[in-house]
Amino acid sequence: MAGLYPLKFNPIYLEKIWGGNRIKTILGKDFSSHPNCGESWEISAVEGHISEVSNGFLKGNNLTELVEVYMGDLVGDKVYKKYGLEFPLLFKFIDANDDLSIQVHPNDEMAAERHNAYGKTEMWYVIHADKGGLINAGFNRQITREEYLEYLRNGKLTEVLCYDEVDPGDVFFMPAGRVHAICKGVLLAEIQQTSDITYRIYDYDRKDAQGNTRELHTDLALEAIDFTYLEDYKTKYNVEKNKSSEIVHCEYFTTNVLHFSEEVEKDYHLLDSFIVYMNLEGRFSIEFENGEEVIEKGETVLVPASLETFRLVPLTPDVKTLEVYIK
Incomplete structure (x- = not known):
């Protein structure tokens, strides 16, 4: 069997109501058939969006096939033992040309029970932010479930959310259960569990080209939300050059x-x-x-x-x- 090598994949470009063109203008990726490209899925094993190799002798093979053939040689023996044929992470670039919906993701236990899937813990690394670009992570004070529902019913949820003005290099860790949203003018890298389960809480009453509002999942989200308040949601870290x-x-x-x-x-x-x-x-x-x-x-x-x-x-x-x- 020929030896493995560093594998590149064909990006999977997704059109989004809030998408833009920064994945092309800043990252140099060509998505000419997607005028509002919101996401580039770089490496994915999500059903329906499984990445295909773009380089070398394995070109054309998809990621799930590779895991099946190469097992621990590809992902590591420990990883293969835990996840089997399912590649465990999803890598994306996300361009918010408009505010994304306010949302939350279930944890492993809830996702397994409701969807027979993994939960969704993720992180964001900000690549570009327009002046005043914001990210919502969590709440701006400790609130109860009842208070949350009252703000939601009255269309005032954003009043109790924590918004940070962001710069390139800012990092946010989003454990399952944390309410969050990427806001207009932000381009970021996202690393997450292999899961496409999102509970949309609020979408600013937006309508698509056909005049339809997007589906909300307020009841499912309510059980998933972690109401824990933190004073600072931004991740602190230090960089040592060449390491x-x-x-x-x-x-x-x-x-x-x-x-x-x-x-x-x-x-x-x-x-x-x-x-x-x-x-x-x-x-x-x-x-x-x-x-x-x-x-x-x-x-x-x-x-x-x-x-x-x-x-x-x-x-x-x-x-x-x-x-x-x-x-």
């Missing part, structure tokens, strides 16, 4: 940011997981035993678990990429 700097760690994924201008040697003998790079700035190559793969700005690549050592080589003066795996 992987951890920004989020949870049971589902670990995400580092790697800002580098010189070669970086990687040795992941002890990790037992695939590694994904979402490249945000510059371009670089991954040099490994049997070759190299060049990663352009806006590209996402999956490094199989069997490639335990490799080198990241900057091809521009500065590179910034997200690095994701499962510990």
